[in-house]
Amino acid sequence: MSFDPVVRLADVTRVHGDGPQAVSALRGVSLDVAAGELVAVMGPSGSGKSTLLNLAGGLDLPTSGSVVIEGTPLVSLKAADLAGLRRRHVGYVFQDLNLIPSLTAAENVMLPRELDGIRAKQARRDALEVLTEVGLAEVADRFPDEISGGQRQRVAIARALVGERRLLLADEPTGALDTPTGDDILQLLRARCDVGAAVLLVTHEPRYAAWADRVVFLRDGEIADSTAVPLKSAR
């Protein structure tokens, strides 16, 4: 395992909009997330959590400062190379799940692999493996509207995990789920972390932050506090 961080944000700022409408969403944030580390990001609404996650995953670029994923500074990449790096290295779980309704669960999970040039047969094998890991093998061939909300959430997680991506970004992945389902999701993220992924998790719930190794608190676009989580037995 490498000791370099999987993702490094160095003195990152992000201003949304310009002129009088400009909003400084992040003001000089530096954060490393290492392989095997789960970092929870907490903070009030509007403090910059989603902006931080989008920058860490290369979905958005900083106004100043740098973001480096697996040793590659994102600013150096052409758009197509950035998209390729995201597909190979980064898994995202968003609040709105973004599942494609006309594709089955397995096809949704296969999609990022196929986009990366993996043959359909192999991509399906990979998809079924990860769907089994999240406990959904039996609904692999159903469409999103034929499964429950909790199952849809787990399909979205499976899509983020497929292909052994080392950087996982989750924005309130437990959303409106009930507590046992939310715990299952944290357990899945934690398990990936324990085999070498770096996970950045935005959550409002102290209960879920307890699964993290470290909790970073954002306030007004700055890191107000960063605390190691001492009690792993709380999980």
Ligand SMILES: Nc1ncnc2c1ncn2[C@@H]1O[C@H](COP(=O)(O)OP(=O)(O)OP(=O)(O)O)[C@@H](O)[C@H]1O
């Ligand atoms: N695309 C955008 N255009 C303009 N302003 C934006 C944009 N995205 C975010 N902002 C502003 O940047 C600030 C940080 O937003 P962000 O969504 O990162 O916060 P957050 O902590 O994730 O909030 P929440 O917990 O409500 O999701 C807010 O003031 C927000 O209004």
